[in-house]
Amino acid sequence: MEEKQDIRQRRRLAVSRPKAGAAALAALCVLALWGCSGGEKKAQADKARPASVTIPGDPEAGRRVYGQYCHYCHGTEGRGDGPVSIGISPHPADFTTDAKRMSKTDAELFKSISEGIKRQIGGEAMFMPSWKDILTEQERWDALAYVRLLEKKGKEKNAKAAAR
Numbered sequence: 015m016e017e018k019q020d021i022r023q024r025r026r027l028a029v030s031r032p033k034a035g036a037a038a039l040a041a042l043c044v045l046a047l048w049g050c051s052g053g054e055k056k057a058q059a060d061k062a063r064p065a066s067v068t069i070p071g072d073p074e075a076g077r078r079v080y081g082q083y084c085h086y087c088h089g090t091e092g093r094g095d096g097p098v099s100i101g102i103s104p105h106p107a108d109f110t111t112d113a114k115r116m117s118k119t120d121a122e123l124f125k126s127i128s129e130g131i132k133r134q135i136g137g138e139a140m141f142m143p144s145w146k147d148i149l150t151e152q153e154r155w156d157a158l159a160y161v162r163l164l165e166k167k168g169k170e171k172n173a174k175a176a177a178r
């Protein structure tokens with residue numbers, strides 16, 4: 015009898031703190047779902063197509079991320095001429111002309127965006143911040159999708175200017 019009551023009490027205790035429990039449970043469910051279904055399927059889909067053809071980013075959403083975090087250095091058109099870039103030597107990547115850099119795969123560029131870049135060039139340190147603690151994975155893919163759009167638009171514009 016005493017034991018039964020103990021269990022009931024414990025149950026009541028468990029029920030009386032539902033909020034944190036429910037949130038944790040919901041998070042677990044999401045993780046579990048991702049793990050068993052969507053996530054794996056997505057991973058398979060990612061493997062099936064080359065990373066440089068389609069990326070899981072939305073350029074329209076990326077435009078907002080870029081306008082908030084990236085244009086200071088990379089410039090509104092991605093030409094490496096943002097206001098902050100003046101103080102960085104050498105200047106940040108010009109996405110529209112730096113063919114060698116932009117021939118990297120999306121996976122490689124995504125890694126650069128996530129981890130950041132630190133390089134020592136002739137005694138001067140240059141760096142791009144690591145974005146993985148600031149932006150979600152989706153936001154980083156979105157930003158990259160927008161960078162690819164800027165690259166494409168910029169190249170077209172460069173070609174037109176050269177033809178004139």
Ligand code: HEC
Nearest residue numbers: 083084087105106107115123126127131141142145157158
């Ligand atoms: C503080 C200035 C700064 C900011 C802000 C910044 N970057 Fe960069 N980024 C750089 C510099 C500098 C480089 C070039 C590094 C080099 O030459 O190795 C670079 C390089 C890159 C590259 C090329 C990476 C590679 O592997 O060659 C990409 C893509 C990129 N940035 C995207 C972004 C995105 C997206 C954002 C916003 C979320 C962002 N950057 C914000 C400074 C910045």
